[in-house]
Amino acid sequence: MPAERAGYTVTMFVVDIGPSMGRLRTHDPEGNELAQEITNLEWGLQFVKLKIQEMIFNGRKTDQCGVIVFGSRKTRNILNKRMKEGYDRVLEYIPIAQPNAGTLARLDALEPSDEAGDPLDAVIVAIETQDDHLGSKKTWTRKLVLVTDGENPIEVDDQGATARKIKDLDIAVTVVGIDFDDEEYPYTEEDKSHIKTENEAFYRQLIDDLGDNGVMGTCALALRETVRPDIKVTKSVLMGTTLRLGDTDSRPEEAMEINVKTSKCTAQSHAKSWKKFGERKKRREDGKVKVEDDDEDDEMDVDGEEPTQGAKKKVTFAQLKMRTEYYVDRRDHDEDEDVKMEEVEKEPEPEPEEDDDGPTNKIDPGLEQVDKEELIRGFKYGTTYVPCPDGQFGRLPTKKGIDICGFFLAKNFRRELCLGEIQYVWGDPSQPEQQVAISSIAQAMFEKNAMAIARWVTKDGMDAKMGVLAPCIAEGVDCLLWAQMPFADDVRKYTFASLDNLVSKKGEVLKEHAYIPTETQLEAMDNFVDAMDLMDAGEKDEEGNRAPWFDTRLSYNPAIHRVKQAQFHAAVVSDINKNPLPPPHPELLKYFEPPRRVLKRAREAIEEVKSEFKVKQVPKKVARTRKDGHVHAHDDDDEMLLLDAKPPTRSASQSQSQIKVTASPAGKGKAKAGVADDSATEDDSDGEDLLAASAAKKPAGTPPPQRKAHNPLPTPARSLSPEFDPARAPGRIVGNTRPLADFKANIARGDMVSKAVEDLGAVVAEIVMRPFANRRSAELMECLEALRDTCLKEDEIDAWNTFMKDLRKKCTSEPGNAQFWSLVQQAGRKIGLISDVEAEEHGGTSSVSESKAEKFLA
C-alpha cells in the first residue's frame, strides 16, 4: 500500500436516518444532563460534520466527500437507476464534491424518516457511487463511514461479497455506532434490544473480516477521537547562511567560513485566531436600521434563503473586517512647553471603553478624524517630536552570517537567559566537506564540553542577534544548536531582599527568624522533594524500568487544541446553547495533575510540610482611594475593613499597598516584632485553634497609642480583629449577621475550611434557637445547603453528620424549634445525613448507612 498522501481522498458518509434515529438523548455519554435534548441523528451527524469541517478547514480540492442516506422517503441512487429497481429508500443526498459550508447546512436539514432502510444496501450504493466517481483514478484513497444505531434489520445475504469488494477496492471502512458497546471508551448499553445486539455482532464480524480495512467504535468514542490532539507537522525550511570565524575578508587563509543551513528546532505555535462576527442589522423599507429580533419582522431575509425554510425567522451574522482610523486633537494646549503630564495622559486609549450606547465606539469629542495621507511618521523623544518619514532610521550595516566570538565552558551557561526559539545549524547537506567541518567543531566542543558565543545576522543589513552555539551529537549527524541570548539592554537588574541573610537594624546577622526555615522544616522539605520525584513516575519501558514522568514531546498545548475543538464545534452546530461544547480530550489534560503514584507516595511528606510550615493565606484588603495623592497616617479604623465579602482584585490591593508602611525606628523595633511575627508565634501554639489564638493575641499586637499619629502601623493583616463584625463571636470567622456570605468568602479563599464549617454550624444552631428565628428560615435553609455541599466536597462529612444530629436534638427538645425541623424534613435527603453511599461517590467516607440516613429525617 502506498503511503497515504494528503488529499486525493473520497470519503463516503453513509448515514442512517431511519425512525429510530429520531430518539431523543437527554444525557451525554458521561451521564450528565444535556442542556437540551438532541436526536440520535443529530448526535451522529456531529461526527460526520466534524470530519467534513476538517476537510473544509484544510481546503484541499482533492479532499472530497459524498453523503448517502438510508431510510429516506425518496429513493434515488446510482444502482436503483441502473437496475430500475431495488436499493429502495437509499438516497444519494450529497453528490461527491469538495465540501463547503453549504454541505454542512444541507446535513443540518436532515430529519429522521418514518421507515427504516437497509444499511448494507446503502453501503453497496456508496461503494458503487465512489467507484463510479473515481473511475480511472486508481491511486486515490477510498474511505467509507457508516453511521447507524443498528436498530433495524439487515439483509445479510451478500455480506461476504460486500466484504470482498471492500477489500478489492481497498476501502477504509469506519462503523460509527450510536450507543454500541465499546470496551475502549468504555461503554455498555443497558437494556439493549435484541436486534441491536445481533446487529452489533454482525458489524463486529464484518469489521473483523475486513482486517486492516475496518474499524468500529461507539459514537461517543468517535466524537472524542475527532478532538484528539494531533500535531500539525510543519516542514522546517532550510535557510542557507555562513558560519564564520576570524577575518574572512583580508585574512581568508587563516579564517573559517563554512556553508551551513539553519532550520527551526522549536517554534512556538499559537491557537488559531478567532474571526469576529456581528449580527447584521436589517434595512427596512423606510430606510431605518434595526436589529432583528423574535417578536417582529416577517419580511424576507435580504439574503433570500429558500422559501421552504422561510417560515422561520433568520438571523444573519456577518464577518467583520478591521479598519484603522486616525484622530487628532486640534485644540491648543494650555501651556506650550511644560505640558502637564495629565494632559498627555488624556490621549484616548486605543481600546474603547466598553459602552452600551450603540455601535459607535466612544471617541473624545474634541478629536477629529484625519486621513492617513495627512499623517507623518515620527518618534517621540520625550515630548519632542522627531520626524522620521521612513518609519525607521538608517540601519547599522551588517553582513549576513553567523560569526563566532569565542568559547566558554558549558557549565557556566545560564539556562535562564535563553530568549527564544532554538535553531539547528547544519553543515550544508549537499557539501560533505562542510558537513565534516561542522562535525569536527561540534565534536570538539562536545568533548571539551564547551559552547560558543556567536553573533547572527539573518540577512545583509538586518539587526544582529547574540546567542550561543551548543554542540548536538545525534545518531547520524553532528550539528550545532543556536539559542538567542540577551543583550545588555534586555537584562533587568532588580534588587530583591536576601532570603537567608537577614540583618537586624543593629547590624547583627539573624540566625533565627520567621523567614528562615528551621532544621526540622528543611528536613520536611527534603522529604517532600524526594517524595514528589518524577524520575521514576512515568511509564515502564520494555525492561520494566520506569521512565521519568512528563515528556515535552507528548505534552500538547491545551489552548491550541481546545480552541480548535471549539472552532470546529461552532462550525458544525447551529446553536451553542442547545449543543454545548463537549469536554476537552483527556489527552490534553494528562499532565495537569501530578501522577497518582507520586501523590500517594508523598501523602505523608505533604502533611508533614503542611504542619511544619503553616502557610496561611492573608485575607485581602480593601483598596482605598487616595485623595490628592496624600494619605494620612493610618489609624486603627482603617483596618476594620480587613475582611470584606468581596475581596478587591489583586491589582487593587497592590496599588494600595504602597500606602501601608511599616516604619519603625530602630529603638522600637523590638516591640513591633511581636506583631509582624505572629505567623511565627502561631507556629508554636500548634494544635490550638489558630484563630482563637491569634485573636486572643491581638491586643498585644496593637500599636502603642503614642505612635498612632505618625507611625501608621497596620494591624497584622492575618489576625482577625474581633471588633470587625459585632455579630461575629470572638474567634469565629462566620458572623451571625450574614453567615452565608462570610462562609462562602472563607471557602472561596480555600483555607480554614474546617473552621468555617464548624463556625457556620454553630451560628445556624444559635440562630435557630433564638426568638423569631423563623423569619430567617429561608436563609438558614440556604446555609444548610451550602454547608452540606461543602462538607461533602471538602471531606467534612463527619462534621456535617454530627452537626445535623445535634441540630435535630436541639430543634426537637424543649424549648426547640419544631417548625424549622419540619422544614428540614420536607427538604428531604438533600439536606439530611450523608450516608456511606453518597460519601463514597465523592471520594469520602461516612459511618452512617443508607437506611440510617433515611430514618433520620422520618
Next chain:
Amino acid sequence: MPPYDDWNKIDDEEDEELQDASYLESKKDVILFCIDCSESMLELREDPVYENVQTCHAYAALDAAMQIQKKKVITGPNDAVGILLFNTTRKAETSRNQGSEIKRNCYVYQPIAPLSAPKIQEVIQLLDAFREDPEELKNQFPPLTDGKRVAMGDVFTSCNWVLRDGAPKTASKRVFLITDEDDPHSGPGAKQLVNSARTTLIDLTQSGVTVEPFFISTEEKPFDLSKFYSSVLLPNNLVDEDDVDPDDPSVLRESIFTSRIEDLLAHMRFHEVPKRAQFSIPFELAKGLTLGVKGYGLVTEQKKGAYKYFVDLGERMEVATVQTVYVDEDRQAEVDKTKMVYGMDVGAAGDDDEDHGGTRVVESGQRPFYTAEDIKSFRTLGMEPGLKLLGFKDRSELLFEDNVKHSLFIYPDEMTYAGSKRTFSALLKSMVKKKKIGLVLSLTRRNASPTFCALLPQEEKQDEAGWTEPAGFHLIPLPFADDIRAAPVEEGCRASDETKNAARAWIDKLSVKNGAYPPDSYPNPALAFHNAQLQATAFGEEFDEDAFEDLTAPKVDMIHKRAGKLLEAWKSAVANDESALSAAPTVEKRGTKRKADIDVSEAEIRSRFADDKLNKLTVEQLKVFLKSKGQAVSGKKQDLLDRVEEFLSK
C-alpha cells in the same frame, strides 16, 4: 518590519506576545534627583579618568542624572524627571517655579515634567560649561557656607511638594538622593532635626514616594550610615512600591549603596527601571499547601520604540490617535466590541448560494458563535491564574533545546500567604542540594494559556561588582509537542578524530577561562544605532555614523593572533578528511554526464572575474560555484553571472 498599520492590531484575545512592553509602559515612572550642593560636593578634584581635568561630586551626580534622563527618554518617553538641589543659596526665580514654594536653600533646577530634548540639553549645556570653567557650578548654585546645612527634614518636605505638583497620581514616584554627608545634623538640636527628618520622610513615603539613597563614600571621608541615616531611613526604602514591606522592621532590608563616585552611574542604572511585578499569584505545592509568589521579567527583548503618526498643525506636531474598529463591510456599519461574537472563518462560500461570502445565517434565537468570555475559557481551560507543582526532576532533564521564550523570575510574597518566605526558601535550598528542577503548570495571567514550565532554582550569589544575584526560581516555559520541529537532516558526514583534534586545538585557544556568556558586554548595536540617531535628530545635531562602535563585533585581531595558524591547519585537515572525500553522496546524484567539466577551481573563477571573462563559463560551472558559496542558483545565465560578480566584488 510589519506593515505599519499592524502595530496596534493585537487585541486582548491574542495579546500574549504583547505582555511585557505594554504592561510596563502603561505605568509612568517619575524620578526626582535630589542632589546635595554643599561645599564638599562642589569641591574640585582630579578626574579619575581624564588627566588634567577637574571634576566634583555634584558634577558627577548631575552627569549621572543626565545619563539616566537620556536613557529614560528612550525607554519610557512618557516618564517624567526633575532635579532638586539642596544646600545652595540660589533662590528660585518666581517664573520658573511652580505652584507652591519650597523650603529655603533648596532649589528646583528642573521641575518634574515629561522628558524632552530641550530639557536634557539644558543639563548637558550646564555640564559643558563646567568643563570649560570649573567654577561654573559654584557660580550657578552657590553653596551654603560655614558648615551650615539645610535640615534634611526640609529637603524631604521640598521633595514632597515638588512631586505633588508635578507627578501624575498613578505614576511610580521615586527620589534619588545623592549626598556625601553622613552626618548632616551633628550640632546642637540634632535630636530634633533627626526626628523631623524621620517624620517628613514618613510623610513622603506615605504619599507613595520611594527614596533611594546614593551615598558617596571616599577614602578621606567614608560614609558612615550609623551616624544619621540608619535611624532615619525606612526599612523598606529600597523596595518597589507594590512590594509592601511585610518584613520584621527589626531587619535592615537591603544594602544601601554607599559607593565611590565612579560607580554612582552604575548603581543608579540598577534602579533606573522601577521594579514592578508582572503578576502575583498563588503557587500550589500540593493540595492545601499554597504559597504566594510574585513574578518578574528579568530578561525580555528590548525593542526599538514604535514610531507614531503625527499631524502637522502648523505651529506644532500632534500625535494622532490610532483606533481600530470592526466593520461589516457590506453594510459599512461599525460593530461595537461588546456585541461581537467569535467563530471560525466562514470561508469562501461554495457553489451553494446559501452563504454570501463571510456571513452565516441561522434561525432566530440560535447562537452559532461564542462570546468573548467563552473563548477566554477555551484558552485557559477554566484554570485560574496560579502555579501548580507537578513534581521534581533531575537538573539534567532540562535540555538546552527545550526553550521557546524568555524566562520569568519568581520570588515569595509574604503579603498574600504568610509563611511563604520560609517555605520558598526551604524548597529552594532542598532543590539546590538535590540538583533538582521543578515541573509546574503555570497560568500567569487571566488571559494567558496554561503552560508547563521548568522551575530552576537560583541561589543568592554576589559578584565582584557588588551585584547580587537574588535567590529565587527561574520559570522557564517548556515547549509543547506542538512547538517541537523534527530535524530535517538525519545523516551527514562526520569528522575523523584528527580533524576533530585540529578543531579542538583552536577552540582551546579561543576559550575564555571561567568565562560565560556576558550579556553586559553586548549592548544591542541596532538599538544603540537607532537611539543615537533619534537623539541626534532630537537635539538637532548631525549623526556621526563613523563614531558609532559596535561592541558585539567579534574581536578578529585577537582571534587571528591566538588561533590563526591553528585554523589554517584545521582547514587542511577538513579538506583531507577521509569521510568527506569518500562520501560526497549527494553530489553524485546530479547528472554525472557533465561532471568532467564542472571542476573549475575558485582561483580560476576569480582570475576570469578579474579579466572580465566570466561569461565563458557554463551555467553548470557557475551553479556549482554559487552553490559552494551558499548562494542561490536560480535564474538564467545572466542572473548567475550577475550573482557571481556581485559575490566576488564584495
